[in-house]
Amino acid sequence: MSFTSATIVKIIVLETKTGKTNYVNISDVSKSSDYLNRKTAKSLSDSSRSLDSFQRAIAIHEIIRDTSRNLDSIAKSIQMNWIKDSGRSLDLLSRSPLRPLSDSFKSLDRISSAKAFRIAIKDILPGGSSIYALRGKALSDTVKSIDALNKLAKRNFSDSSKAADVFGRVASFYRALSDSSKSADSIARKVAFIRAAQDLSKALEQLSRTASFKRSMTDTSKSLDNLSKYIARIRSLSDISYTKEQFSKVFSAKRSLSDTSKTLDQLTKYIAVKRSLSDISYTKEQFSKYSSIVRSIKDASIAKEAFLRTIALHLSLQDASIAKENFVKASAFVRSMKDTILSDSYSIKSRAMNLADYAKANENVLKQASKMIQDASKSLDNFSKYIARIRSLSDISYAKEQFSKYSSIVKNISDASIVKESFLRTITSYLSLHDTSIAKEVFSRTITSHLSLHDTSIAKENFAKASVFVRSMKDTVLSDYSSIKLGTKNLADYAKANENVLRQAAKMIQDTVFSKEAFASFKSKMVSLNEKIVISDSIYQLIRRIVSIKESAVAKESFFKQIYLFKEDSVSAFDIAYRNVGKYISDYLRALESIQALKTLLITLRDTISGDFSVYLTNIKNINDSATVIDIAKRNIAKEIEENISISDSVQALKTALVILKDQLIGVFDTSKSFSFSVADQATAEDVAAKIAYTLTGIEVRRVYTFPQEKIALADRVLSSDHNTRVDACKNLLEIFKRVRDKLGS
Amino acid sequence: MSSIDNLIADLENLVNSMRYVNPGDEIRADDINLLIRYTKEAVELLKQIYDSFKAKTGKTLSDVEYYISIADMRSSYLQEVLSLDAIDPDNHTIVIDTLKPIELALQEIEKNL
Numbered sequence: 001m002s003f004t005s006a007t008i009v010k011i012i013v014l015e016t017k018t019g020k021t022n023y024v025n026i027s028d029v030s031k032s033s034d035y036l037n038r039k040t041a042k043s044l045s046d047s048s049r050s051l052d053s054f055q056r057a058i059a060i061h062e063i064i065r066d067t068s069r070n071l072d073s074i075a076k077s078i079q080m081n082w083i084k085d086s087g088r089s090l091d092l093l094s095r096s097p098l099r100p101l102s103d104s105f106k107s108l109d110r111i112s113s114a115k116a117f118r119i120a121i122k123d124i125l126p127g128g129s130s131i132y133a134l135r136g137k138a139l140s141d142t143v144k145s146i147d148a149l150n151k152l153a154k155r156n157f158s159d160s161s162k163a164a165d166v167f168g169r170v171a172s173f174y175r176a177l178s179d180s181s182k183s184a185d186s187i188a189r190k191v192a193f194i195r196a197a198q199d200l201s202k203a204l205e206q207l208s209r210t211a212s213f214k215r216s217m218t219d220t221s222k223s224l225d226n227l228s229k230y231i232a233r234i235r236s237l238s239d240i241s242y243t244k245e246q247f248s249k250v251f252s253a254k255r256s257l258s259d260t261s262k263t264l265d266q267l268t269k270y271i272a273v274k275r276s277l278s279d280i281s282y283t284k285e286q287f288s289k290y291s292s293i294v295r296s297i298k299d300a301s302i303a304k305e306a307f308l309r310t311i312a313l314h315l316s317l318q319d320a321s322i323a324k325e326n327f328v329k330a331s332a333f334v335r336s337m338k339d340t341i342l343s344d345s346y347s348i349k350s351r352a353m354n355l356a357d358y359a360k361a362n363e364n365v366l367k368q369a370s371k372m373i374q375d376a377s378k379s380l381d382n383f384s385k386y387i388a389r390i391r392s393l394s395d396i397s398y399a400k401e402q403f404s405k406y407s408s409i410v411k412n413i414s415d416a417s418i419v420k421e422s423f424l425r426t427i428t429s430y431l432s433l434h435d436t437s438i439a440k441e442v443f444s445r446t447i448t449s450h451l452s453l454h455d456t457s458i459a460k461e462n463f464a465k466a467s468v469f470v471r472s473m474k475d476t477v478l479s480d481y482s483s484i485k486l487g488t489k490n491l492a493d494y495a496k497a498n499e500n501v502l503r504q505a506a507k508m509i510q511d512t513v514f515s516k517e518a519f520a521s522f523k524s525k526m527v528s529l530n531e532k533i534v535i536s537d538s539i540y541q542l543i544r545r546i547v548s549i550k551e552s553a554v555a556k557e558s559f560f561k562q563i564y565l566f567k568e569d570s571v572s573a574f575d576i577a578y579r580n581v582g583k584y585i586s587d588y589l590r591a592l593e594s595i596q597a598l599k600t601l602l603i604t605l606r607d608t609i610s611g612d613f614s615v616y617l618t619n620i621k622n623i624n625d626s627a628t629v630i631d632i633a634k635r636n637i638a639k640e641i642e643e644n645i646s647i648s649d650s651v652q653a654l655k656t657a658l659v660i661l662k663d664q665l666i667g668v669f670d671t672s673k674s675f676s677f678s679v680a681d682q683a684t685a686e687d688v689a690a691k692i693a694y695t696l697t698g699i700e701v702r703r704v705y706t707f708p709q710e711k712i713a714l715a716d717r718v719l720s721s722d723h724n725t726r727v728d729a730c731k732n733l734l735e736i737f738k739r740v741r742d743k744l745g746s
Numbered sequence: 747m748s749s750i751d752n753l754i755a756d757l758e759n760l761v762n763s764m765r766y767v768n769p770g771d772e773i774r775a776d777d778i779n780l781l782i783r784y785t786k787e788a789v790e791l792l793k794q795i796y797d798s799f800k801a802k803t804g805k806t807l808s809d810v811e812y813y814i815s816i817a818d819m820r821s822s823y824l825q826e827v828l829s830l831d832a833i834d835p836d837n838h839t840i841v842i843d844t845l846k847p848i849e850l851a852l853q854e855i856e857k858n859l
Contacts, residue, residue: 704835
């Protein structure tokens with residue numbers, strides 16, 4: 001309501017009573033109108049505020065929209081639900097301003113109706129023209145005011161309508177936004193779907209790759225597996241090949257072992273060659289020493305001959321008898337060793353050791369045989385000289401006797417015919433005697449002798465030689481009978497001329513007889529000297545073991561000096577004792593030379609009679625193995641030493657020394673505790689022989705020997721205790737060295 | 747350090763290298779060779795000690811000289827073995843047969859000092 005119209009109305013109304021009353025009414029109406037206007041204005045104001053609020057909300061949402069436009073796909077996807085909610089809110093907002101507007105229109109309609117009603121009441125009640133005019137005017141003004149209000153309200157309505165249109169458009173927009181949001185949501189879903197599809201595709205791709213990888217891995221694994229199997233097969237093939245190779249080696253070894261005959265043949269040849277070389281070398285060395293001995297005798301030719309025989313015999317012995325026999329035994333041993341190899345390696349070592357000992361034993365057998373032959377050959381000269389001297393003496397006496405006989409016969413016979421006849425008879429008788437009785441006797445003796453030597457063939461051959469010689473002598477004598485026919489005066493010349501022939505015949509016959517006697521003598525001497533053979537061998541072995549077989553000459557000296565090693569303080573007593581013992585041993589050594597001479601005789605006989613040396617060797621072996629002879633020899637030695645001990649019993653030092661010496665010597669003869677033992681105890685004694693002990697730096701040490709093949713069962717070996725005692729002895733000796741050094745002060 | 751000390755040191759080294767064996771143990775070539783080396787060096791040491799004895803006392807001992815000659819000769823028979831060689835009983839016997847005169851010689855020298 002404007003101030004001017006209100007003032008005019010107030011003046012008009014207040015000038016009259018009616019006017020005043022109208023005025024009061026109008027004033028009431030005006031108040032009501034003001035009230036209505038204020039209420040409408042309030043509504044409009046509220047609407048305006050609502051609109052402002054709505055506009056601000058729109059602005060906010062525009063900002064949000066603008067902001068949302070700038071959002072990327074991620075923001076959209078994130079804000080999509082919020083936008084959707086905002087859209088819904090906008091819908092509500094767009095709807096909310098319409099409601100107060102509608103309420104405003106409804107209020108205005110009610111105001112208009114109330115105003116018209118009031119005017120009608122007013123007209124009925126007061127009446128009057130002027131009042132009516134004034135009332136009209138007032139109504140006109142009121143209507144104008146109302147119209148103005150209506151216009152304003154319409155304008156507001158129009159504005160509100162515009163705003164509503166705006167709101168509608170905004171709402172449409174927001175609806176579009178909502179639709180967009182929905183679309184976005186849908187798109188988002190689609191996108192999500194697509195993304196899911198994409199992710200699925202990626203996942204599928206990844207899965208495919210994984211599957212491919214896995215497949216490749218599987219393939220690789222399979223390939224590796226196949227490769228490993230292939231490699232395994234190759235390896236197994238390789239192993240098989242290796243195993244086959246090893247097996248072939250083993251099989252080859254087994255086959256070589258099982259193929260004993262071939263192996264033994266090869267082994268035999270190899271060992272025979274090696275051993276022959278070794279033995280030849282050894283024999284050569286021995287011969288060089290032997291030659292020096294022979295040269296000292298100044299008879300190189302005999303020594304050379306003996307050496308050649310020795311070599312020949314040695315080789316033949318090696319090739320024919322011992323080596324063959326030993327290798328046959330080696331064959332059996334190798335077979336047993338083969339069986340043992342398959343079961344126990346330790347047994348292999350022991351068997352191998354046995355084999356080595358066996359080879360050593362074989363070598364010792366050959367060396368001993370060689371030594372025996374050499375010893376025999378060495379003594380050949382002495383005995384030959386001896387025989388030669390005897391033979392020459394015998395020849396001279398026999399020839400002299402024969403010559404004297406023939407001379408007396410010739411002197412007593414003057415008639416040539418008688419001489420002839422007598423001579424013929426004599427010669428015939430003599431020769432027949434030689435052919436029959438003498439030769440027969442010689443033959444029988446020779447046979448006996450040779451039978452005693454287990455060599456009938458030798459004797460037969462010897463007799464055949466003798467018979468042939470006698471027959472040749474007979475023919476010679478008969479052929480020379482023409483000379484005898486020349487006359488008795490030539491008989492002496494004839495006798496002289498035939499002296500050499502006769503002498504040769506007599507010598508030959510006597511040689512035959514002598515051979516027989518020599519055999520008999522040899523046999524008897526061998527029986528008596530068998531023990532000395534053993535003794536000599538034992539002594540020689542002692543010498544060899546003390547010094548070396550390579551230094552036999554020095555060894556003898558060393559042996560005697562070795563005995564003196566044990567002398568103690570009592571020099572004089574020892575001198576006596578040692579002289580006795582030394583003399584005793586010296587006697588045996590001389591006996592050894594005699595025995596060697598007899599051995600030489602055997603060789604001579606063998607060469608003369610062309611007998612088989614193996615028989616001789618067998619005899620020698622038998623003699624060597626004769627337990628009885630060994631026993632006798634040991635008893636003699638023991639007795640001799642015991643006597644020495646009893647003699648020197650008063651001297652304690654001497655006794656001690658002799659006990660030591662006794663042990664030393666008795667040890668040589670295969671016993672250290674018992675002086676006499678039965679033949680049955682021989683094996684035990686032989687075993688003791690392998691354990692001859694003496695003290696070294698206070699420690700008992702043991703000497704270890706190998707044995708010939710026939711005694712291989714007694715073979716000894718170096719034991720662990722032997723090794724340990726040597727180590728202890730070395731330590732003790734080192735302490736002695738240090739002690740002496742300290743005393744020397746060096 | 748004199749040659750005697752050197753030789754004794756060598757012997758000590760050899761003795762320290764030696765080992766004890768039990769029944770069933772394998773005898774190695776080295777076991778034999780150590781003893782052989784020890785024996786040969788002991789002979790040389792004995793000679794050195796006897797020379798020193800003569801230089802110090804002016805005396806000569808025939809027995810000792812004999813023992814030395816025996817030991818020297820016997821040691822010359824000792825030959826070292828190779829692996830897989832058969833162990834000859836002489837490898838054992840000659841060693842102790844050589845050490846015995848060495849011991850006797852040392853006793854004789856010690857007695858005359």
